[in-house]
Amino acid sequence: MIHVVGGGLAGSEITYQLASHGYEVVLHEMRPLSLTGVHKTDRFAELVCSNSLKSVDVKNASGLLKSELEKLESFILRVAKSHSIPGGKALVVDREAFSGEVTHVIESMTNVKVVREEVKSVPEDDDIWIIATGPATSSKLYSWIQKEFGSGAHFFDAVAPVLQSDTIDMSKVFFANRYQQGDDYLNCPMDKEEYISFREALINAQVLPVEGFDRKLLFSRCQPIEEIARSGEDSMRFGPLRPVGLSDSDGKKYYAVVQLRRDNSIGTLYNIVGFQTRLKWNEQDRVFRMIPGLEKSRIIRYGVMHANVYLEPYSTMDEFFKSRKKKNIFFTGQITGVEGYVESVASAIFVAINVIRAFNGKNHITLPSNTMIGALMAYIAHTPNLKPMYANFGILNRKDVGEIGNLEEFIS
Ligand SMILES: Cc1cc2nc3c(=O)[nH]c(=O)nc-3n(C[C@H](O)[C@H](O)[C@H](O)COP(=O)(O)OP(=O)(O)OC[C@H]3O[C@@H](n4cnc5c(N)ncnc54)[C@H](O)[C@@H]3O)c2cc1C
Known part of the structure; x- marks a missing residue:
């Protein structure tokens, strides 16, 4: 059994990817029983601040990352595009319609069981647990993570009116x-x-x-x-x-x-x-x-302003975003130290690929280092004392950019 903890952007993407590839998923989401300081609804993939997913121009780092995610068949990006509203060169969405559809699709998947509860610790079992609880991870789970993995940091982020x-x-x-x-x-x-x-x-x-x-x-x-x-x-x-x-x-x-x-x-x-x-x-x-x-x-x-928590990824997880200490636990989304909506989704696709490969008896893989997603995942995993990182042309040389393959290519 696979458990995803957190129905945010990363949790929704990975739940969809795993379920649509035939796996049974239990999605644990604490809202609306317990709210974070920034979420306002009970919906999955709620955008807590801006309704912009940034540029779609591939000359821009975020635009390039989105074009790669499209090839990797991102569910979140597909729904975002179907609810886009005018915003110049940016992918801007109607936030209610967007999170409404993500919620509807996930709740309609027959192999997804949604459990509305706060996960306070990960039980000692052989199931796969994917922690996608984001920057506003509940304090009980965050304390457990700190105790279990000796890791954790935070910075401050704020929301616009x-x-x-x-x-x-x-x-x-x-x-x-x-x-x-x-x-x-x-x-x-x-x-x-x-x-x-x-x-x-x-x-x-x-x-x-x-x-x-x-x-x-x-x-x-x-x-x-x-x-x-x-x-x-x-x-x-x-x-x-x-x-x-x-x-x-x-x-x-x-x-x-x-x-x-x-x-x-x-x-x-x-x-x-x-x-x-x-x-x-x-x-x-x-x-x-x-x-x-x-x-x-x-x-x-x-x-409002909120403390954003994240792991110290270098000491906590390997290059596939799997816990070094507990081999059945993966991390994805902003808790890994990626920063931004689209970056959180990118990390979810990366982890989905490796979980599916493991179930198919295949080795884990990293993604090509000359792609924005590959460069970002490598930066997160290999940087000691990481400060949260977003897609940019400092981690990937503009002149070296290569094509990303498609999802099935990486899975099979
Ligand atoms: C104040 C603030 C403003 C931000 N503004 C922007 C912005 O404008 N643009 C941008 O690109 N990025 C922004 N971010 C950064 C970030 O990309 C988003 O927060 C993004 O939603 C992260 O995705 P995620 O899936 O990792 O986490 P989230 O989308 O936050 O999802 C995590 C989910 O886990 C649930 N959860 C938490 N703890 C538990 C638990 N113990 N048990 C069960 N469920 C749990 C939460 O309820 C939530 O649904 C902002 C972050 C913050 C905090």
């Missing part, structure tokens, strides 16, 4: 993508004075206390907006508020621009791009209403 679109003042904002490539994004333009007062308010706003919070443990790619603001007067203008390539219908350019991205297919919800935050909720209302067009906006999901 979502607004109700009929509360946006459309007379002050304009639709446009950067460099006139469509009009999927809503843009809230700021002049210099507005930008400076907004920054002042952000820096001085009250934040929610977060247990053990340490600025040094913030993830560099997902800094809260107030931390970006604090780091320098122009930092936001070179980050999420950068105005380059954006002009209104009269061709007018602005000092800074806040972008809003559609959150659902019917356009009733928008999220504020790059506005991860740990401001107190009443402060989010007060400060974000200083943004032109958002004076009367209503936030329906506030930003």
Whole structure:
């Protein structure tokens, strides 16, 4: 019997892959009985923050990884594409429709048994256990992992707020993508004075206390907006508020621009791009209403900050993401130290391939090192004192990129 612990992005992908190859899977998911600090629903593959799965351009590292996952027949990517909504060059999804379909498909699979329970430890048995409990692994299971494997680290990550679109003042904002490539994004333009007062308010706003919070443990790619603001007067203008390539219908350019991205297919919800935050909720209302067009906006999901846990993979698991100590336990998803939705899915496909091969009496394999998925998995497994890693052209030389094979090729 195979047990998957955690019905997030990685857990859903691996459950689907194993079940669709004929294996019986028990999927243990603790929601809704026990919620994490970031998930809000009982659905599988809930996107906890942005509804963007990043670029689809293969010249971009994330786009390349997605193109490889497509060849490897990723279930999550297929569902994401079928619920995509306009988002320029990014794969942006209607989050409710996306997680709704993932849940429906998994629950309909006859060889998947879904058990809604918190797994607090892995029993001593001969079953295969795949731990996919993600950055918000329950504290009891995380304590067991730390005790059992002597491993564990964390960093801090935050979520951006979502607004109700009929509360946006459309007379002050304009639709446009950067460099006139469509009009999927809503843009809230700021002049210099507005930008400076907004920054002042952000820096001085009250934040929610977060247990053990340490600025040094913030993830560099997902800094809260107030931390970006604090780091320098122009930092936001070179980050999420950068105005380059954006002009209104009269061709007018602005000092800074806040972008809003559609959150659902019917356009009733928008999220504020790059506005991860740990401001107190009443402060989010007060400060974000200083943004032109958002004076009367209503936030329906506030930003929050959360500690992200992960293993120290180098000492805990081998290059196939199998526990060094207990040969029937695998790890996958963000708990292994990959960072990001798509990267978590990639690690699930990698582990699925090796679990299926083992059941077929075959040796485990690594994936080609000249592919983004192969390079990322190798980086995770071989780097001592790993800091979480996402797809990028630092771990894979752009000039060396090779073609990934298809799923059946790796399994058989
Ligand atoms: C605050 C925050 C914001 C993030 N924002 C982004 C973003 O915008 N873009 C991006 O690409 N990535 C983001 N990430 C990173 C990450 O890619 C996602 O969290 C992603 O969902 C990880 O996938 P996963 O399957 O490993 O974990 P998850 O999707 O979190 O799934 C883990 C599942 O395990 C369940 N679970 C936990 N413990 C137990 C237990 N003991 N027993 C049973 N079930 C359990 C949880 O309920 C959950 O359903 C963010 C992470 C955090 C914490």
